[in-house]
Amino acid sequence: KLGLAPADENLRYVANGLQLTIADVVTEVHDTHHPIASGLYYEEQKDAAKLRAHDFIDHRLPKFMRYFERVLQQNPAGDAHLVGAALTYVDLSMFQLIDALHYAFPKATRHFGEHYPRLAALHDAVAARPNVAAYLASERRLGYNESCIFRHYPELDKAAQ
Template sequence: MTYQLYYWDGLQGRGEFVRLALEEARADYVEVARGDEQDGLGTAAMIGVMDSRTEPYPPFAPPFLRDGDLIVSQTANILFYLGPKLNLAPQVESLRYVGNGLQLTIADVVTEAHDTHHPLASGMYYEEQKEAAKIRATDFIDHRIPKFMRYFERVLKQNPAGDGHMVGDTLTYVDLSMFQLIDGLHYAFPRAMKHFGQHYPRLAALHDAVLKRPNIAAYLASGRRLSYNETGIFRHYPELDKDAR
């Protein structure tokens, strides 16, 4: 059965973490919001699910995934559900919870990256909070990126299975999500990330290894991969970027 992925059209956003898993597994899926309204798709169809008065557990916001009659919301929860189905979860059941914990930590970084350009309120334009954004971005670059990345680098180093994976001894959705996090930070803060590979060689190697995977490489070169832009989570505002300490 075809999976239905619901996320805003024109944005990588949090939906991209789910897309990467679906693309790596070559799963059959459709992007509902990017579809034609004549086919019952489009943004209105996505909003209709969220505003539904008949769905027993309507999702609060995208991304969410429909698999038959089941709707799964929240990025980490979607990947926790999809991982075993797509052969992108650890084979050892206990490690699946470890992977979920790592995914939730990645989600924490994503939220903080978003808040560098919207530190006061999501409903305000960036231009209305630029001064606060400079303060938040400086702290993010000087303190938060190093704190998170030192942790993730240590996880790679201390993984008993080794092999350059975040959890277990095979590729999982956590590796794909780490790729997307690092890639997004490179776009948003190229000056701050300039020496990333020197400071975090294992993370840099993981990023490059995912980049070279055939299914991921084909996806990144296709029209299905949306470009980074200044309406998504990872935004490049030169005035917020600076050299890392």
């Protein structure tokens, strides 16, 4: 309806798979501050959270981002989008994921663009789209906070290896 899914049915399956993988990353980010149980407060699992977050930064985040970087590189339509030659919901989700990772893990993502230039370019291109830019600058956009999935706890962040 909004034209954010590929018209080609085969590419719709690709887009769906990528979206599900993005959802996996979001789950792993949540688990960095709730590694034992979602029903426990962060303060009740801080030691485990630090271990989990550092493992995420050292191993899981690079694995996922290398995969998405490769998807962009291998897109037959060019590396401006994750699927096909036009903006899709997957590009919007990737923008949000990268943006939120910068909030939650500023030290770990400090050199993000050097390691993942295509993903950084996608993030910047989505942010520069007129309607997206207007939304990002508006009062309607809620800021990140420590009640959302992407939380910034300084003790969980560290420079990427």
